[in-house]
Amino acid sequence: MPCQTKRLGQLACLGAAFALVACTADRVEQEPAAAPAATSTSKVKLPEYPRTRKPGAAVSFKHAFEAKPEVDQLTTVEITVRDDYSDGTLSLTASGDDSLIVFGPTASMTASMAGTAEHVWRVSFEPKSEGVHYLNIVATVEEADLFPMARSHAIRIEVGDVAPSKTAAEPTNGEMAVILEAEETTE
Amino acid sequence: MKQYSASTAMAFAMAISGLVACSGGGGSSASPAGAPASPPPQVTSGNVSISGKITFDHVPHNASAVGLNYDGITAEPARGVIVEAASSSGTALATTTTNSSGDYSLSVPVNTDVRVRARAQMQQTSGAQWDVRVVDNTSDDALYILSGALSSSGTANSVRNLNAPSGWGGSSYTETRAAAPFAILDSIYIAVTGVANVDPDVVFPELQVYWSPQNNSADGNVDDGDLGSSFYTRFDGISTIALLGSENNDTEEYDEHVIVHEFGHFLEDRLSRSDSIGGPHSITDRLDPRVAFGEGFGSAVAGILLQNPIYRDTLGTSQNSGFAFSTERNSVTPAGWFNERSIISILYDIADPIDDGVDVISTGFGPMYDVLISSDYRNSPEATTIFLFIDELRRQTTVPDSDITALVAAQSISGTGPQGAGETNDGGIPTTLPVLKTVTVGGPPLEICSLDDEGDTNKHGNRNLVRFSLPAPATVTMSMTRTSGAPSTDPDFRVFRNGGFIATAGSGVDNSETLTRTLSAGEYLVDAYEFNVVEGTGTDACFNFAVN
Numbered sequence: 001m002p003c004q005t006k007r008l009g010q011l012a013c014l015g016a017a018f019a020l021v022a023c024t025a026d027r028v029e030q031e032p033a034a035a036p037a038a039t040s041t042s043k044v045k046l047p048e049y050p051r052t053r054k055p056g057a058a059v060s061f062k063h064a065f066e067a068k069p070e071v072d073q074l075t076t077v078e079i080t081v082r083d084d085y086s087d088g089t090l091s092l093t094a095s096g097d098d099s100l101i102v103f104g105p106t107a108s109m110t111a112s113m114a115g116t117a118e119h120v121w122r123v124s125f126e127p128k129s130e131g132v133h134y135l136n137i138v139a140t141v142e143e144a145d146l147f148p149m150a151r152s153h154a155i156r157i158e159v160g161d162v163a164p165s166k167t168a169a170e171p172t173n174g175e176m177a178v179i180l181e182a183e184e185t186t187e
Numbered sequence: 188m189k190q191y192s193a194s195t196a197m198a199f200a201m202a203i204s205g206l207v208a209c210s211g212g213g214g215s216s217a218s219p220a221g222a223p224a225s226p227p228p229q230v231t232s233g234n235v236s237i238s239g240k241i242t243f244d245h246v247p248h249n250a251s252a253v254g255l256n257y258d259g260i261t262a263e264p265a266r267g268v269i270v271e272a273a274s275s276s277g278t279a280l281a282t283t284t285t286n287s288s289g290d291y292s293l294s295v296p297v298n299t300d301v302r303v304r305a306r307a308q309m310q311q312t313s314g315a316q317w318d319v320r321v322v323d324n325t326s327d328d329a330l331y332i333l334s335g336a337l338s339s340s341g342t343a344n345s346v347r348n349l350n351a352p353s354g355w356g357g358s359s360y361t362e363t364r365a366a367a368p369f370a371i372l373d374s375i376y377i378a379v380t381g382v383a384n385v386d387p388d389v390v391f392p393e394l395q396v397y398w399s400p401q402n403n404s405a406d407g408n409v410d411d412g413d414l415g416s417s418f419y420t421r422f423d424g425i426s427t428i429a430l431l432g433s434e435n436n437d438t439e440e441y442d443e444h445v446i447v448h449e450f451g452h453f454l455e456d457r458l459s460r461s462d463s464i465g466g467p468h469s470i471t472d473r474l475d476p477r478v479a480f481g482e483g484f485g486s487a488v489a490g491i492l493l494q495n496p497i498y499r500d501t502l503g504t505s506q507n508s509g510f511a512f513s514t515e516r517n518s519v520t521p522a523g524w525f526n527e528r529s530i531i532s533i534l535y536d537i538a539d540p541i542d543d544g545v546d547v548i549s550t551g552f553g554p555m556y557d558v559l560i561s562s563d564y565r566n567s568p569e570a571t572t573i574f575l576f577i578d579e580l581r582r583q584t585t586v587p588d589s590d591i592t593a594l595v596a597a598q599s600i601s602g603t604g605p606q607g608a609g610e611t612n613d614g615g616i617p618t619t620l621p622v623l624k625t626v627t628v629g630g631p632p633l634e635i636c637s638l639d640d641e642g643d644t645n646k647h648g649n650r651n652l653v654r655f656s657l658p659a660p661a662t663v664t665m666s667m668t669r670t671s672g673a674p675s676t677d678p679d680f681r682v683f684r685n686g687g688f689i690a691t692a693g694s695g696v697d698n699s700e701t702l703t704r705t706l707s708a709g710e711y712l713v714d715a716y717e718f719n720v721v722e723g724t725g726t727d728a729c730f731n732f733a734v735n
Binding site for chain 1: 273277278279303305323326327328329330331332333334335336338345346347348349350351352363365368403404405407411413415416417418419420421422431433435436437445448449452461463464465466467468469470471472481482485486498500502503504508509510511512520527641642
């Protein structure tokens with residue numbers, strides 16, 4: 001999958017990111033000017049600077065909505081969780097924000113990691129307002145003789161008209177700044 | 188569990204303190220504690236002093252090491268941050284830097300309306316140098332600034348103390364999380380001063396830190412806060428650490444080890460050399476050896492520079508979940524050159540002052556750092572793996588070979604030299620040996636395989652590192668052709684020299700890939716793989732790789 005912007009998320013750019021190794025700008029050798037062109041490309045795999053992510057449990061997520069999320073409509077998202085463990089227990093919990101109600105019985109799941117590596121989890125939710133909501137997920141794995149590990153994940157849920165949500169920044173002394181109010185004491 | 192000795196910690200703290208005192212910052216004279224008790228003198232013209240302390244709310248981890256303890260919040264000094272006296276229009280009338288106690292002192296005109304502001308920025312421009320800013324990636328990279336109230340400077344010296352509150356309201360964040368940028372900076376302060384302690388002339392490139400309360404672990408656009416994970420990368424050439432901040436999802440501002448782990452990537456990338464391809468990983472994964480080394484270094488350096496071997500990461504509802512592990516732990520499954528946990532154990536044991544098990548090495552951070560920034564390491568024709576690092580450590584330090592051998596052998600690593608020659612631990616995938624393969628120009632093709640046994644993206648067996656040597660400049664054709672496995676494959680490869688990128692052969696041609704280039708004499712390293720295997724959509728396949 002081509003990555004059209006440097007600021008796209010990791011998964012969206014994985015194909016591109018994987019294709020890049022250590023091409024730090026100050027260490028890139030110039031290709032010889034007379035070098036013949038590479039073979040024609042029928043599939044573009046643009047390089048992106050690698051993203052070194054933080055450690056976490058060896059689980060990954062994919063999801064698909066069963067229907068377009070609408071305000072006050074119960075909707076289900078099917079989440080496929082893949083674990084890279086041969087044994088142990090996988091625990092999953094999901095939660096929403098104040099305007100995203102998660103249907104209780106679907107908000108958690110526990111599975112053995114001894115069998116299949118992929119676990120299908122159906123989470124039902126109901127948005128109470130338009131805008132961008134997030135389904136927050138915590139995956140915890142416990143395997144004998146190993147540290148319990150965890151990984152966070154989130155699923156972006158867009159409902160209705162989605163207006164950009166930005167923190168208010170203001171120009172100050174020639175630069176944009178987000179002003180944070182201090183607790184001030186004077187003497 | 189090992190801890191640093193009190194004397195080591197004290198020496199470290201003294202070194203940091205001394206360094207900051209020389210930084211041109213506020214200096215000890217700015218300390219309110221040193222101010223005279225008598226009423227300040229009145230002045231009607233010229234300047235007066237505004238001094239004080241900048242602090243931020245620090246939220247510690249629970250004693251169980253999992254989750255944050257909001258009952259334990261303390262105000263901690265914001266060290267090394269830029270403080271301004273700003274006019275009503277925002278113009279900086281005076282600027283200084285807080286000292287190691289968070290103290291500052293500014294000289295401003297009398298009877299002038301000013302507000303004291305602390306920028307979420309640390310900058311030191313002499314001696315050891317750095318420039319670190321915490322900005323809001325969801326708001327056009329605007330800098331966070333902690334601001335006091337606008338009031339007259341008056342006619343007498345005065346004290347204005349600013350605290351950045353956590354925003355915690357008892358069961359959730361109810362106010363602006365002003366402390367977060369300064370908590371992040373403080374972890375980086377420990378890291379940069381720790382490096383400066385072993386390299387007083389270090390010059391760090393510019394570093395920006397992306398943080399926002401909207402930064403969450405959904406994959407998407409960074410401008411929207413959809414980071415997927417905390418990570419290090421470069422955006423438009425600028426080194427960038429991006430940190431999660433979304434309440435009830437994942438917040439990093441008080442996870443010092445996560446922050447310094449990513450700082451370790453910055454250090455490796457900009458002062459040393461990193462060949463890591465990045466991507467998701469776990470301490471239990473079998474990984475590409477370049478990823479294993481980079482990630483292991485990140486976690487080890489977090490334990491070393493923070494002088495705390497317990498790596499903690501909090502996440503989840505009310506920031507009450509997460510995990511912790513010890514960088515000191517030596518029992519690793521599966522141990523090997525492909526496991527970041529083995530790398531952590533080796534690197535931490537090299538630096539830490541306490542012997543345990545086979546570890547009798549206690550070099551501190553200096554020798555490790557010296558190896559990493561050495562020209563030989565940075566310009567090596569080999570890939571940045573544990574083998575290259577250990578080989579340079581043997582060559583550049585006086586650490587006894589036998590001690591190093593014992594340490595790596597305890598992690599089931601037996602290969603020697605920068606290529607790991609003779610390694611016998613294949614991590615369950617025989618085709619991964621030798622670690623670095625060699626093909627002869629004009630010689631027979633080398634069979635390599637791209638396997639997904641351990642996952643995709645960056646896992647053990649996905650990719651092959653192939654070396655070839657050109658004794659003289661020549662036009663060569665590199666080819667990669669399917670021999671077995673999946674019937675339809677997309678072989679790709681990339682070519683490097685001494686860590687520098689040369690070319691990509693990334694066409695979508697079925698079952699073969701060819702690249703012709705005129706190359707100068709030297710050693711070349713090829714990263715060869717099946718595109719769909721690393722994408723997670725392919726199946727195992729093998730190829731002939733040849734250079735003619």
